[in-house]
Amino acid sequence: MIQRHLRDAALRAAAACVRPVLGGLGGILTLHRIVPGERRSPLPSNRALEITPEDLRAILQWLARRGVAVIRLDEVSARLREPRAGRFVCFTFDDGYRDNLTLALPIFREFGVPFAVNITNGFIAGTASVWWYFLEEALSTGRPFEFSWNGVSHSYSAATVAERNRALDAIAGLIRGLGLPRDALLRAIAEGAGIDPCAATPRLCLTWAELRQLAADPLVTIGAHTAGHHSLNRLSEAEIVAEVETARRELATQLGREVRHFAYPFGGPNAVDEREFAIVRRGGFATMLTTRAGNLTPAHAAQTDRLPRLNISGNYPVLKSLRMAESGLAAWREKRYGRG
Numbered sequence: 001m002i003q004r005h006l007r008d009a010a011l012r013a014a015a016a017c018v019r020p021v022l023g024g025l026g027g028i029l030t031l032h033r034i035v036p037g038e039r040r041s042p043l044p045s046n047r048a049l050e051i052t053p054e055d056l057r058a059i060l061q062w063l064a065r066r067g068v069a070v071i072r073l074d075e076v077s078a079r080l081r082e083p084r085a086g087r088f089v090c091f092t093f094d095d096g097y098r099d100n101l102t103l104a105l106p107i108f109r110e111f112g113v114p115f116a117v118n119i120t121n122g123f124i125a126g127t128a129s130v131w132w133y134f135l136e137e138a139l140s141t142g143r144p145f146e147f148s149w150n151g152v153s154h155s156y157s158a159a160t161v162a163e164r165n166r167a168l169d170a171i172a173g174l175i176r177g178l179g180l181p182r183d184a185l186l187r188a189i190a191e192g193a194g195i196d197p198c199a200a201t202p203r204l205c206l207t208w209a210e211l212r213q214l215a216a217d218p219l220v221t222i223g224a225h226t227a228g229h230h231s232l233n234r235l236s237e238a239e240i241v242a243e244v245e246t247a248r249r250e251l252a253t254q255l256g257r258e259v260r261h262f263a264y265p266f267g268g269p270n271a272v273d274e275r276e277f278a279i280v281r282r283g284g285f286a287t288m289l290t291t292r293a294g295n296l297t298p299a300h301a302a303q304t305d306r307l308p309r310l311n312i313s314g315n316y317p318v319l320k321s322l323r324m325a326e327s328g329l330a331a332w333r334e335k336r337y338g339r340g
Helices: 002-017 053-065 073-081 099-111 121-125 131-139 161-176 182-193 200-204 208-215 237-255 274-281 298-302 318-327 329-336
Strands: 026-031 088-095 115-119 145-149 152-156 220-224 261-263 287-293 307-311
Touching: 026 073, 026 287, 053 099, 053 318, 073 088, 073 220, 073 287, 073 298, 088 099, 099 115, 099 208, 115 121, 115 261, 121 208, 121 237, 131 161, 131 182, 131 200, 145 182, 152 161, 161 182, 208 220, 208 237, 220 237, 237 274, 274 287
Parallel strands: 026 088, 026 307, 088 115, 115 220, 220 261, 261 287, 287 307
Antiparallel strands: 145 152
């Protein structure tokens, strides 16, 4: 209780001295899924990726009332070089979920504003596991969850939502700590669970035909998000180049157009840093997006290989999150408490 009180006091003090940066330039919002309220995940770790259609409309209405322009990802670099052009926000969705087409696109059409979707090719092809949802399904029986990896037995209680969420977070740490051997671990987990690790992928993600339908809309920009959604700092340089450039070329071939933007998988300081920035920068993308928390400033005009974004979590009221983003407090809090 005392610790929480001290933290709240620190947040209030920070809020009093943070300059409202959306009033200067703006920010790039990180989203993943649009999911009706009754279908959202019971696990906080996955529910964080999901906002409702009502949430998205509320965000767009909030921005319109404040006169904040919603711009294309293609326009960000120019806006950074012309800070007097006015306040802006850019919407980005990561991974390539089907609801980006079926639920998000109709709402953006209502408001007549653009958004970008960063695609993981393996999800679209159905060959890579959307493993956070695979784990949710595997844990959903409520029985103790067990598997063996590299001669070590792992066992987790899964009787309650809290226990399942703790298990998901713990197993996620193992998975993210691996490079290409990640898929072998997923197969080991799947053997114990009796579930195909890729079973959730076609249920949740776009097909190539659906992606082409989404990309054909003039409001939509498509970016690359690698072939397999690995933490890039767990890969060799050659593996990173293959993950990035293979995905980019395949996307360009499938869509019949150049792919100019890139989003790092996971994208925080525990997943990408100077080595990864340098490797991806050689690909010549116009923008390269992290998930490091931050609003955009004129200094980012020279840092397009590592642009920060503002995460909108489904675990919190979206307008509260936006107000914190407008003040700069959201970025301050994530950096202060190690979540950036």
